[in-house]
Amino acid sequence: MNDRETVLSARGLSKSYGQVQAVADVSFDAERGRVVGFLGPNGAGKTTTLRMLLGLVRPTSGQAHALGVPYRQLRRPLRRVGVSVEADAFTPGRTGRDHLRCYAGLAGCGRKRIAELLDLVDLTEAADRAVRGYSTGMKRRLSIATALLGDPDALVLDEPASGLDPDGIAWLRGLLRGFADEGKTVLLSSHLLDEMQKTVDDVLLINRGRMLYSGPLEDLLTPQACVVRPAAGSDEGIRHALEARGHGVHALADGRLRVGTSRQEASAVVAESSSGAGSAIVEPCTLESEFMRLTRADTAHAAGSATKGSAL
Ligand SMILES: Nc1ncnc2c1ncn2[C@@H]1O[C@H](COP(=O)(O)OP(=O)(O)OP(=O)(O)O)[C@@H](O)[C@H]1O
Structure with missing residues (x-):
């Protein structure tokens, strides 16, 4: 197997629920040895896409493959693709250990593996208690252990x-x-962007059911852009100074400005602005800044198109 082998993929995946287009023409590849973060605002279509990938939701059009075939055609699926999509899907009266035993047969593993996994997810002490008494985090850990059962x-x-x-x-x-370092593949959704920045190799960013970015995290966090945090009262002056130099400026949700130039250039513009040096902190782009820039621009574009459409 080569390093760039595609393990999970989607091609032109779409799903409509009546008038709601949950996912629209989504394509991606998750490669061997990569942690791939699937990101997007609430209602963007992440869960629907993952459920189509796993054969739990039938696409309106398009295809999704796991290890070269539709997930439902995998032989011994628990040994090929471990899944945690509903962390609450437990029989409440069953113990954590019994839950794992139920899946162990399908995953082709025995008691030793169950004990190892309970240890790994720090549930050994709670293993013989009913899942109904587990905290949210304990259920999440049990769900992750279930996904790992079949290695x-x-x-x-x-x-x-x-x-x-x-x-x-x-x-x-x-x-x-x-x-991932063992050459395996992870595809995960999350809203914890700081954490995702520390975790993922590749990013899939979806908004309104459409893919906005698909590629390496390091390409998204380009040094040719930065984030400027103006001091109180300086934001208008700094924004004008940056725009006057031809730099694209996007306001983020919290008053910071995402600027399409290097930190060095942005710092020079801030220093020369009427607010003066020290009136803003200039920082590298983050996954959060790029998420906000791309999703806000896309949502604004859609709102603009809708307004134009209704005016016709
Ligand atoms: N079974 C369903 N019936 C009708 N609409 C649905 C159904 N499942 C999802 N949707 C709609 O599809 C869109 C995408 O939902 P989805 O759950 O995939 O988003 P998400 O990105 O996972 O959101 P979140 O971050 O809030 O979990 C939403 O508008 C949602 O209301």
Whole structure:
């Protein structure tokens, strides 16, 4: 197998629910050895796409493949693609250990693997308690253990970090990195952008069901752009100074400005502006800044098109 082997893929995937276009013509490849973050605002279409990939939702059009075939055609799927998409899908009266036992047969593993995984997700002590008494984070850990049971080639995880405490989130980051470093593939959705910036190799960014960006994180975080945080009262002056020099400026949700030039150039413009040096902090782009820039621009574009359409 070569390094750039596609493990999970979508081609022209679309899904409509009546008038709602949940996913529109989405294509991507998640490659071997990569952690791929699937990001987007609420209602963007992430869960619907993951569910189509896993054969849980039938696409209106397009195809999704796991290891070269539709997920439902995989033989021994738990050994190929580990899945955590509904962290609450447990029988409440069953213990954590019994839950894993139910899937162990399908995953082709025995008691030893169950004990190892309970240990890995820090549930050994709680293993013989009913899942109904588990906290949200404990259920999430059990769901992750279930995904890992068959020692699969790939993991598909929908918001795996939600409900985990800070130690748990750091643990998950290490787990996913180690998994990818073994040459396996992770596709995960999350709203925790700082965490995703520390975790992922590639980014899929979706908004209104459409793919806005698909590629390496490092290409998204280009040094040819930066984030300017103006001091109170300086924002208008700094914005005008940057725009007067021909730099594209996008206001982020929290008053910061995402600027299409290097940090060095932005710092020089700030220093020369009427507000003067020290009136703003200039920082590198982050996954959060690029997420906000791309999704806000796309949403504004859609709103503009809708207004134009209704005026006709
Ligand atoms: N079963 C369904 N019936 C009708 N509409 C649906 C259904 N499932 C999803 N949708 C709609 O499809 C769109 C995408 O939803 P989806 O759950 O895929 O988004 P998401 O990106 O996972 O959102 P979140 O970040 O909030 O979990 C939304 O408008 C949602 O209301």
